[in-house]
Amino acid sequence: MKVRNVIIILAILLIGVSAFAKTNKVVCSGSTTVLPIAQATAEAFMDKNPNVNISIRGGGSGVGIAALQNGTVHIANSSRPMKTKEMNQCRAKGIAPTAYAVALDGIAILTHKSNPVSNLTVKQLKAIYTGAIKNWKDLGGPNLPIVVISRDVASGTFEVFNEKALGGAKVISSALLLASNNAVVTSVADTPGAIGYAGLGYLGDGVKTVSVNNIVPSKATVQNDTYPLSRKLYMYTNGKAKGAVGSYIAFIQSPAGQKIVENEGFVALK
Amino acid sequence: MKTLKEKLFQYITYLAALFTILCMLAIIFGIFREGLPLFRVVSLKQFIFTNNWYPTHAEPAFGALALIVGSLAVTLGALLIAVPLGLGSAIFISEIAGSKLREAIKPIIELLAGIPSVVYGLFGMAFLAPLVRQWFNLDTGLNVFSASIILGVMIVPIISSLSEDALSSVPSNIREASMALGATRSETIFRAVVPAARNGILCSVLLGFGRAVGETMVVLMVAGGAANIPTSIFEPTRPITSTIAAEMGETVVGDLHYQSLFALAILLFLITLATNLIAELVFSNRRR
Numbered sequence A: 001m002k003v004r005n006v007i008i009i010l011a012i013l014l015i016g017v018s019a020f021a022k023t024n025k026v027v028c029s030g031s032t033t034v035l036p037i038a039q040a041t042a043e044a045f046m047d048k049n050p051n052v053n054i055s056i057r058g059g060g061s062g063v064g065i066a067a068l069q070n071g072t073v074h075i076a077n078s079s080r081p082m083k084t085k086e087m088n089q090c091r092a093k094g095i096a097p098t099a100y101a102v103a104l105d106g107i108a109i110l111t112h113k114s115n116p117v118s119n120l121t122v123k124q125l126k127a128i129y130t131g132a133i134k135n136w137k138d139l140g141g142p143n144l145p146i147v148v149i150s151r152d153v154a155s156g157t158f159e160v161f162n163e164k165a166l167g168g169a170k171v172i173s174s175a176l177l178l179a180s181n182n183a184v185v186t187s188v189a190d191t192p193g194a195i196g197y198a199g200l201g202y203l204g205d206g207v208k209t210v211s212v213n214n215i216v217p218s219k220a221t222v223q224n225d226t227y228p229l230s231r232k233l234y235m236y237t238n239g240k241a242k243g244a245v246g247s248y249i250a251f252i253q254s255p256a257g258q259k260i261v262e263n264e265g266f267v268a269l270k
Numbered sequence B: 001m002k003t004l005k006e007k008l009f010q011y012i013t014y015l016a017a018l019f020t021i022l023c024m025l026a027i028i029f030g031i032f033r034e035g036l037p038l039f040r041v042v043s044l045k046q047f048i049f050t051n052n053w054y055p056t057h058a059e060p061a062f063g064a065l066a067l068i069v070g071s072l073a074v075t076l077g078a079l080l081i082a083v084p085l086g087l088g089s090a091i092f093i094s095e096i097a098g099s100k101l102r103e104a105i106k107p108i109i110e111l112l113a114g115i116p117s118v119v120y121g122l123f124g125m126a127f128l129a130p131l132v133r134q135w136f137n138l139d140t141g142l143n144v145f146s147a148s149i150i151l152g153v154m155i156v157p158i159i160s161s162l163s164e165d166a167l168s169s170v171p172s173n174i175r176e177a178s179m180a181l182g183a184t185r186s187e188t189i190f191r192a193v194v195p196a197a198r199n200g201i202l203c204s205v206l207l208g209f210g211r212a213v214g215e216t217m218v219v220l221m222v223a224g225g226a227a228n229i230p231t232s233i234f235e236p237t238r239p240i241t242s243t244i245a246a247e248m249g250e251t252v253v254g255d256l257h258y259q260s261l262f263a264l265a266i267l268l269f270l271i272t273l274a275t276n277l278i279a280e281l282v283f284s285n286r287r288r
Helices: A002-022 A035-048 A061-069 A084-092 A122-130 A156-164 A181-190 A219-223 A243-253 A255-263 B002-040 B044-049 B065-096 B099-112 B117-136 B144-168 B172-180 B185-196 B198-214 B217-222 B240-248 B256-287
Strands: A024-030 A052-059 A075-078 A097-112 A147-151 A176-178 A194-199 A207-212 A230-238 B051-054 B061-064
Touching (some): A024 A061, A024 A243, A035 A052, A035 A243, A035 A255, A052 A243, A061 A075, A075 A243, A084 A097, A097 A181, A097 A219, A097 A255, A147 A156, A147 A181, A156 A230, A181 A194, A181 A207, A181 B117, A230 A243, A243 A255, B002 B256, B044 B061, B044 B256, B051 B065, B061 B065, B061 B256, B065 B099, B065 B185, B065 B198, B065 B256, B099 B144, B117 B144, B117 B217, B144 B198, B144 B217, B172 B185, B217 B240, B240 B256
Parallel strands (some): A024 A052, A024 A075, A147 A176
Antiparallel strands (some): A075 A230, A097 A230
């Protein structure tokens, strides 16, 4: 009885290991913003291509790019274009990074439903988040203190907002730092004086979306690059993507892949 | 044969205990190894006594004073709520309630300890915070006050059940002697029984403190997360635990920010270690 069990377990292990050995392994790591896209598309891709095994790790854009330079990954996920310094490091190591855009990401500015302010400039956003403007009356709204809501400083959403809206300036220390897009939306919906920001995919009925520089955030304005708080998300490969890596990236860029991208709360490529 | 079996059994239990201690040592070693290198760049004084937490800024700053104050503020607030509630219910269960009522109430209070902290957090964020904001006409309901209430309710079962143990183990001849001297029931409870159990009660408060200071999910969801020193209980704050939880996921392994989060972990570890040690001392005093 016991011997039989052992034999069965060994057989299963053997089958598992041999199946594993046959598969094409694709390793990617990098930006945690790209992570949900990579994960969801990888699952769909592996369903269709059972001989490919994609393993995905986070770590941040910088970590992914460093791993590509060291040759430990096939794909580096990045929420920003590669920096010149990183390009030079790649060349020095004989790596030819090739960028593939996989999705677009837009960040909407949210206020409470009762707030009459419907447009803010990037300059005003910066003044609000650095503490120079503290009351909605200075922005044409009611006499109400502004409750500044931001994301935890390590998040990808904060990273874009900090770069595109604040130009790298420090967020005022009295700002509420919440840990997820959903927490921001919930808090803004409950707080009359609040201002917050969240990915375009997370907007609900309880909050009002403010236009930035008179441009309303939408799929269209992010796709034609007129909305100021948007960016492209990339996957970098060494040289042109070939084989399993190539077909995985092609899948993400295909209409089926882009549908998954939208389901994850991002904006599809044009 | 029998002695061999006995020996084997003893060794197995010995190994189990040893393994637990090894886990503990590995954790301590881990946090110190990852956290201490921060102090090559940032002085300890700067880390603990300046209020300037910008770990991912172009010129990062690691002044954790606001986080430390935040942790202490919500924890003390929680104790202010949990000690009267916990001690009160302990006195009721141990001294006043009849045996039937006691059997009904005790498990219900202990059930509070079984609710996952994320559920407490969700409740605080979705129900309590909007109410607090309306009641006190505030800008935001995510603040020290809301976090203290939720944390306080969370640690009531700890304080209540440990205090109740302490009160129940007070010998009944103390109660009888007090009654025989003509003391009323409340005089007996507050002048005779509670003083006799005070070490056990103090111990329960210290363990409640340790639990509250290390609680993460609730404060992450309800305290608001502003890294500034609160000037009133209605301002948001950002305890040490929620800073670690919110920022750890996205840091680059091995860089200064990563090390600073481990340094925060060291700080938290030392605080809970100190409270546990004091509780242990108080407890061993009681036995004597």
